[in-house]
Amino acid sequence: MRLILEDPQRCDAYVPSLAPNEDELAALLVSIDPLAQLTRPIEVLVSDRGTRRRSKLVKTRFVAEPLPSHSAIPVVPGVLCVAPEHLAVQLAPQLTELELIVLLSELLGTYAIAPGLEEGMYQRSRPITTRESMAAHLGALRLRAGTAGVRGALRHACVGSGSPRETKLSLRLGLKPARGGYGLDVLSMNEPLEVGRIHNRMRAGVRKPDILLRAPAQAMRNGRPLLGAAVEYDGKDHASEEAHARDAERHNELTAIGLVEYIVTKRQYRDLAYMDGLVDLIRRDLGTPAKRLTRAEATRLRRLRQRLYEELERIDGVRWNGRERRRAGQDGSRRDDGRDIVPVEAYCLD
Structure with missing residues (x-):
């Protein structure tokens, strides 16, 4: 499950040196409904490499340098998530090129995959980012991990797709x-x-x-x-x-x-x-x-x-793990019981 933000307002991203502990995060998830629906483990950015950890509840991701201006979106007071421009960069190292193109197409389109909804997706009134915003963010990051992959995929991504x-x-x-x-x-x-x-x-x-x-x-x-x-x-x-x-x-x-x-x-x-x-x-x-x-x-x-x-059929819009799937020689487009992860309604099918 992901956060669905119709018209996200960007803000500067302060990356803490230490992630919340298990009790703090569990209490946060109970008290804030949008966070309670997120898939575990929840990824949290930290600026101190020595504080990295991973559990069933949280996975920390080390950020070596401060993020550019307007790289975050406020969810509730005191809680930020990365802006769509940085989300693609953050995910790029674990995605195949085609997955990255499809992800960017969703961010540049007017839909968001949402398996919890009856139709399997949420329809936006307009895209939540643009090619220009993506390019500006990549320029500010310079040569950080993931930027080259996103820059290449951006050339092929769809703009304005509705599904x-x-x-x-x-x-x-x-x-x-x-x-x-x-x-x-x-x-x-x-x-x-x-x-x-x-x-x-x-x-x-x-x-x-x-x-x-x-x-x-x-x-x-x-x-x-x-x-x-x-x-x-x-x-x-x-x-x-x-x-x-x-x-x-x-x-x-x-x-x-x-x-x-x-x-x-x-x-x-x-x-x-x-x-x-x-x-x-x-x-x-x-x-x-x-x-x-x-x-x-x-x-x-x-x-x-x-x-x-x-390869396009294997991209379900939920599990962005193409490189891992390739290494394992698996087709990850279905659950263990054989059902599609995303309802077919999200793909405009009968």
Whole structure:
């Protein structure tokens, strides 16, 4: 379980030399409800290497130098947690690169995984950090452990994603083929586009495509300028007759402003052959055909695409332990009883 903060206010972080003892921490957890729900052990930063310790309740993490300004968020009086910009740096040494990209995408998106909630995630009104804030924090930390990994992952992280499944679909579409992606140019996610509302005498309205792919300059389709291709993930919230009607309205309004739209369902997302064919169609519409490959190279890249899909499926958004899992040769996406750690609702699935 994690703290979910809608609009966190940053403050300076004072790192104590000594963590609370077991009795002090236990009393704190009982008296403060948000802390009581956190997964144990709770990590506490300390500035004295000699006071480090680990138990079922607490794990201390040594901080050699003072943290930059605004690296913390007040939870309750006297209790701070690290700001999202520093959270990524703190976790980076134990994450795979792909996990770090997914974590950053959550911090830069409008959702937070929350298994305790019925839908498995919390929807924010806006992201809790930005690329610019992340970059500024990394610059202030200079070359501390974790900064290089976060800086590299930040280049590939999604901005504005509305769900874990949108993040994973965007990464599959946008990452380079050498990383298992299709190498398409992802322009934006859930960014507002002005459209004409067909049911309301074409008055101005707004649509927010899940994923917007950039079309090359001067691209044309059916004799008209092509702005790009919109890709929507069709999850369980699209299943009703009313939702289908809304989807049709969205499709027509996006088509009217010069976009082509494709929809990906749960079954199609899991079908690599279908995804390969879908991307071929998207490339055709965008006027960006794939490079000709030898059979051996095509087979190698297909294997990478399958591997990326599988690695993304193992990232549940709760247990950030990819490197440990790799060392143990385990798939940590499920509990011991075989159930998903995060409810499938968090991934917009049926």
